[in-house]
Amino acid sequence: xxxxxxxxxxxxxxxxxxxxxxxxxxxxxxxxxxxxxxxxxxxxxxxxxxxxxxxxxxxxxxxxxxxxxxxxxxxxxxxxxxxxxxxxxxxxxxxxxxxxxxxxxxxxxxxxxxxxxxxxxxxxxxxxxxxxxxxxxxxxxxxxxxxxxxxxxxxxxxxxxxxxxxxxxxxxxxxxxxxxxxxxxxxxxxxxxxxxxxxxxxxxxxxxxxxxxxxxxxxxxxxxxxxxxxxxxxxxxxxxxxxxxxxxxxxxxxxxxxxxxxxxxxxxxxxxxxxxxxxxxxxxxxxxxxxxxxxxxxxxxxxxxxxxxxxxxxxxxxxxxxxxxxxxxxxxxxxxxxxxxxxxxxxxxxxxxxxxxxxxxxxxxxxxxxxxxxxxxxxxxxxxxxxxxxxxxxxxxxxxxxxxxxxxxxxxxxxxxxxxxxxxxxxxxxxxxxxxxxxxxxxxxxxxxxxxxxxxxxxxxxxxxxxxxxxxxxxxxxxx
Ligand SMILES: [Zn+2]
Numbered sequence: 001x002x003x004x005x006x007x008x009x010x011x012x013x014x015x016x017x018x019x020x021x022x023x024x025x026x027x028x029x030x031x032x033x034x035x036x037x038x039x040x041x042x043x044x045x046x047x048x049x050x051x052x053x054x055x056x057x058x059x060x061x062x063x064x065x066x067x068x069x070x071x072x073x074x075x076x077x078x079x080x081x082x083x084x085x086x087x088x089x090x091x092x093x094x095x096x097x098x099x100x101x102x103x104x105x106x107x108x109x110x111x112x113x114x115x116x117x118x119x120x121x122x123x124x125x126x127x128x129x130x131x132x133x134x135x136x137x138x139x140x141x142x143x144x145x146x147x148x149x150x151x152x153x154x155x156x157x158x159x160x161x162x163x164x165x166x167x168x169x170x171x172x173x174x175x176x177x178x179x180x181x182x183x184x185x186x187x188x189x190x191x192x193x194x195x196x197x198x199x200x201x202x203x204x205x206x207x208x209x210x211x212x213x214x215x216x217x218x219x220x221x222x223x224x225x226x227x228x229x230x231x232x233x234x235x236x237x238x239x240x241x242x243x244x245x246x247x248x249x250x251x252x253x254x255x256x257x258x259x260x261x262x263x264x265x266x267x268x269x270x271x272x273x274x275x276x277x278x279x280x281x282x283x284x285x286x287x288x289x290x291x292x293x294x295x296x297x298x299x300x301x302x303x304x305x306x307x308x309x310x311x312x313x314x315x316x317x318x319x320x321x322x323x324x325x326x327x328x329x330x331x332x333x334x335x336x337x338x339x340x341x342x343x344x345x346x347x348x349x350x351x352x353x354x355x356x357x358x359x360x361x362x363x364x365x366x367x368x369x370x371x372x373x374x375x376x377x378x379x380x381x382x383x384x385x386x387x388x389x390x391x392x393x394x395x396x397x398x399x400x401x402x403x404x405x406x407x408x409x410x411x412x413x414x415x416x417x418x419x420x421x422x423x424x425x426x427x428x429x430x431x432x433x434x435x436x437x438x439x440x441x442x443x444x445x446x447x448x449x450x451x452x453x454x455x456x457x458x459x460x461x462x463x464x465x466x467x468x469x470x471x472x473x474x475x476x477x478x479x480x
Contacts, residue, residue: 037312038079039220040171041229041266044164046092047071047246048130048153053146055094056127057242058139058348058449063146064130067246068285069256071129073161074268076220076229077168078177081312086118086377087165088231090255090268092248093123095391095417097135100158101373107162112169116415117318120375120387121161122270123413125238128247132157135417138351138451175220175228179383180307181407182215182298186250186291187236187277189394191426191442198280211235211277212397215298216409218379219307227265230258232299233411235272235394240279240288250279253292258299267299271413275391275420276442310380315479317472323372323464325454329353331360352448359453366453373415374465376472383407384476386469387414388421393442395423396462400469420446424462431456 047070051063071092079085087108096104101121108114131140133154142150188198192208201207218231238249248255251269258267279291329337337353340346356366375387385408386400392412400410412421422430422443430443444456 035081035312036174036223037081037177037220037310038172039175039177039228040077040168040173041074041220042164042167042171043072043074043266044160045070046073046157046160050149050153052149052153053131053140053142054127054244054246055129055131055136056125056239060244061141062244064246065244068128068241069247069252071246071248071252073164074266075161075164075168076231076266076268077165077172078314079172080314084118084314084316085112085114085169086120086314086316087114087168088268088270089121089161089165090231090270091121091123092126092252093129093132094125094127095123095135095413096121096415097132098416098418099134100132100154101416103158104161107158108165111162112165114165115318116373117316117375119415120377120411121415122268122387122411123417124248124251124269125271125274125391125413126247126249126251127239128241128243128245128249130246136449136451138355139348139449141346174223176223177310177312177379178219178221178307179310179379180217180219180302180305181409182217182302183213184215184234184294184298185213186279186294187211187213187234187274188280189276190237190278190280191276193280195278195280210394210398212272212274212394214272215295215302216272217299217302217307219303227262227303229266229268230262230299230303231268231270232258232295233270233272233409234295235274235397235412236277236279237274238271238279240282240291241285242283247288250288250291250295253289254295254299257293257296261296261300270411273388273392273394273397273410273412275412276393276426310383313379313381315378315476316375317377317475318373318375319468319472320371320373321464321468322369323461324369324458325367325452326456326458328366328368328454329356331357334360349448352451355451356453370418370452372418372465374468374472375414376469376476378476383409384473385409385411387411388465389414389416390419390421391417391442391446392421393423393426395425396421396465399423399466404473419450419452419457421465422457422461424459427456427459427461
């Protein structure tokens, strides 16, 4: 049968359809499509396959002898509603040295158009992870045979970071983000509490600060509510363990616990400003596991409380700020310091002095500043995330929280780990002659460990970094 409609009938049909359409009758209620984030996650194992030197402790005298658990890099790619992209990497690494940071950023720009502001690379600072190219060579008694092994591993690592970032970007899919903050208390200020006294001081509730026990948490869930990834941090050296097996230490155990509790989700750790904080007591595997589970429990508590949703808006800012070196050694001083006394072994400082002396004699002047990476992100128009290079002492996190609000997140060990970053207070405490009872490590002798061409940073180190953060903070808040 063929239906013929008169113009009157047709007008009636159109008018009724319009009324039904506007009323939402006969279809799902009309609403604007929810603007969403997109997120993608990818993971790669990076456990060395060849016998390789372990990073972090100068006292090691041989390569690793097996693994406690595998080492990983994990990358979370994000895209906001405007198409602004960024990547966050967590890694079981001591710190990413400048050569790897630069090479990786160049490749990520070339392949995916990402600028440094859009790239946030974290290192967990586990001391049961491999030595990387050019990093802290003065600190280790490295046999020559190790250098090509380390070079090859580092080149493969760069390629893996870029490939894994590509996989995370390819996996971008609609997601919701939320932010929260918990806390756990195993970090101890190592400058103010002698390690041997910590159990007693803890018992008496007499541990001295400053410390930052906050646990920042970023959750990424699929539209159906399934947890896809959780990014979390803690401000404490990842140095419970010091043996000869590859391990992620407490941060590795925390990620294992969270991934066990949430099958299919990726857990990504980032270090806070824990350069002067240690997990104490330490040295036993069960302790690393216990601290990891304490940290995971703090994250779980945040998940229970339904963290605050973040609108799909990401603002990023970054700069390489010239950080000035302080007192530099003279050639005469280096000649003295480079001497290895008869019958003694070379030390970190003799290797440091000999290398700088070679540079000076070759006509290469010692650098007087360092291109230091500072970075600020704002997620959802409200959650601030500051990421600083180097081993940053806790004063920075406490200062920025006092200035910009207790809910902000402050990461250290981000992007390029080139040295300790003392505050003005720590730098003053560690000036020679040193105050009694002070090791002077964070403000002074760690510069030799990192091979930097000075005895210390210039006195304005904290001022320079905090002014840079202030500038970047204004940029993200302006939505630039
Ligand atoms: Zn350290």
